Amino acid sequence: MTSATELPRTEDTFVELENVTLTYGRGDKQVTALGLTNLRVNQGDFVALVGPSGCGKSTILKLVTGLITATEGFVYVAGREVGAAPVRVGMAFQNPTMLPWLTVRDNVMMPLKIVPPFRQEYQSKKKTEFRDRADALLKEVGLANFGDKHPWQLSGGMLQRASLCRALIHEPQLLMLDEPFGALDQFTREELWAVMQELWMKLKPTVLLVTHDLKEAGYLATRICVMRTRPGQIVDDAQVPFPRPRTIDMSYTPEFVSMTQRLREMIVSQRPVKETV
Amino acid sequence: MTPHTRRKVWSAVLIVGFFVLWEALCWLFNVSDIVVPKPSQIIYTLYQRGPALWPHTLQTLYTTLVGFGFGILIGIALGVLIGSSRLAYDVAYPLLVGFASIPKVAVVPIFVLWFGSGTVPAVLTAMIMCIFPIVVNVATGLATTEPELEDVMRALRATKTDILWNVGLPRTMPYFFASLKVSVTLAFVGTVISETVASNRGIGNVMMIASSNFDVPLVFAGLMILAFLGVSLYAIFSLIESRITGWAHRKDEFAMG
Structure with a gap:
């Protein structure tokens, strides 16, 4: 498991979530969307957040954009608290x-x-x-x-x-993508992945991508964070080793398939029925 | 003939037919002028008394437009205020409904008491008649703006004013123009009510005097003028509406233009 204390802050750190929790509602109806999360994203990184629905992926984006405020903990962008930095x-x-x-x-x-x-x-x-x-x-x-x-x-x-x-x-400097290709057909989607990759390689923004599509995460991201639900938390954080520019053909290689399979198992194993928490 | 022109032709036929039927029924049943004058007689009266009616027509138009103008300004201001937050909307709405349900005729004597008879109470009556629909529509338009549209702006760190100008107000335009069409006819009602009660000028006053003289053709001539003015202003605002808010109706002509 990733933790802020384990990963040292470096010069390149651009986005940082420090012990962030987020709860909606009050009393009995209180829902913990995000429980004690730590995340560091380096400048120019392309991070994909994957996980079952309701695990707080979009919540992380909203926190980093400043659309919502963390219940506890801190969100830093460019070394300053979110909203303060002119990013x-x-x-x-x-x-x-x-x-x-x-x-x-x-x-x-x-x-x-x-x-x-x-x-x-x-x-x-x-x-x-x-x-x-x-x-x-x-x-x-x-x-x-x-x-x-x-x-x-x-x-x-x-x-x-x-x-x-x-x-x-x-x-x-910071690009937030909240399932932007989710509602599209497969071919349009793959075409837009290529467009997105090209634009990212050219402009090099720091990207946080929320997606349900593991192939999309593997194709686009330099790093994939797997989240679990109730409470939302990051349970796995892995680099994607494939060289760029990546192609659709690449997604059919054994290495790519075994990576997406590993991610898939991790997400499926967290289904609420099998949850032991 | 396209369906569009066919509809227009039938509308024209209906209007002309209405007056023809009116004329025919008057002849058929030998209706007295004192009860219902024939359309031909009304037109003759308009022609004959035209020079005398003209200044009164201008007076009524002027009063209505001034009242309407103030109504728009105040209506938008109040609408933006009330529609800008959920809290303001919920808090202010009951009071607004309370004001709206007062019969506006009842306030004319109060205006006369404060400002004397003449143009001022007529302008004010026209104004309060048309404020309510504008306020309600502007406020509703703003209050129902999709949060997703606002999120786009908020992610860019747009200020409240930015969001109002770039999302709130443009999105409210269709509501606003719909209310203008209603309001402009209501403004006429306000002007005429006030002119009837307390003024020595305007079409309302002319009709009042004509009816007490049993000059029924002149009363109907006044009605015709009011109808004409009302329809003209309605048409003008419809035109402006289709130009500005064509996106909401997704007209092909608009899209191409």
């Missing part, structure tokens, strides 16, 4: 959550309108530099001519690509 965060959810009244391009450009230092220049650059940047990014994910469309004119897969663009346009 640019990008986020993509399972739902594309595009704003329906804006064009796809304007949706993608939204972070530039909000996040400093871009927001100060937004009015002067939104029709030139920022617009070009959005178009370039859209082109990279295969949406070259869709900038002027409205979200409802795009398919789910296309919206998810646009959602990735929005998460990346402000060059975030």
Whole structure:
């Protein structure tokens, strides 16, 4: 089991959860979403969080983004308590959550309108530099001519690509992906993995990816953390040794298969029925 | 003929048919002018008395628009205030419903008491008539904004004001414009009520005097003018609505434009 006391803090540590617990509700209805969790993520790491549903994977993302506050313990980003550090965060959810009244391009450009230092220049650059940047990014994910469309004119897969663009346009140091490929078909998913890998290798943000798909975790992540449920906790933390750029073919090699099998067994063995806690 | 133009043609036929039927029934049963004047007679009255009616029409339009304008400003302000938090929404709603259920006619004498007769009480009556639908719609639009949309912004560390401007208000626009269409007709009701009770100008006043003189064609001419003004403003706001909130109706023309 990983513990903050065992893993020394290094120069590279970018995200740190220290003895974090999170409970919802009060009294009898109290639910512990996350119980005494420690996690360190280095700068430029791509960490996948896998585990059974309800194990608090998304909770970790929300804590690191500052959308919710830990009941106990501390969350540090870039060496300071979450929210205090001027870190640019990008986020993509399972739902594309595009704003329906804006064009796809304007949706993608939204972070530039909000996040400093871009927001100060937004009015002067939104029709030139920022617009070009959005178009370039859209082109990279295969949406070259869709900038002027409205979200409802795009398919789910296309919206998810646009959602990735929005998460990346402000060059975030920290990228939060909450099952962004979960609702897509297998082929679109695999295609987007490749796109995601390419973008990550180019921009090198620190990524936390929540997923149910072990193949996805193996393909994308440099490190996979397995969580268990009730209370949510990290029970295994392993590096993914395969070289980059990874391919879909790689996921059929014996080494890859045995890795996903090991992860699968770990998750299946924690089903509530077999739980001994 | 496309289904769209067919619908428009039938609407026009229905309107014209209504007046034709009215005229025909008046002739058939020999209805007296004092009871129900014929449409042709109303149009003749409009033409004949037009120069005299014009300033009153302008007065009513002006009063309504000023009242409506204030109503929009105050309505949006209150709506944003109430809709911005769940707590404010729950706390303020009962009071709002209380105010809304007061018959607005009842407050005209109070306004007259405070401000004398004339334009001011008419503007105020128009204003309070149209505030409520705007407040309720703006507040509801804001209060029902999907938390996922807000999360996108909050993850970017957007301020409350950022979220309001970029998510809350745009999302509320369809609700807001729906309320404007209702409100603008209500503003007319407010103006006319007040003009009828306490004013010496405006279409409401003209109709009041005409009815006491048993000049029924003139009363109906006043009604026609009010109907025309009401429909015109409704149409203008419909047009603005479809331009601004086309995304909510997902019209093909809007998407292409």
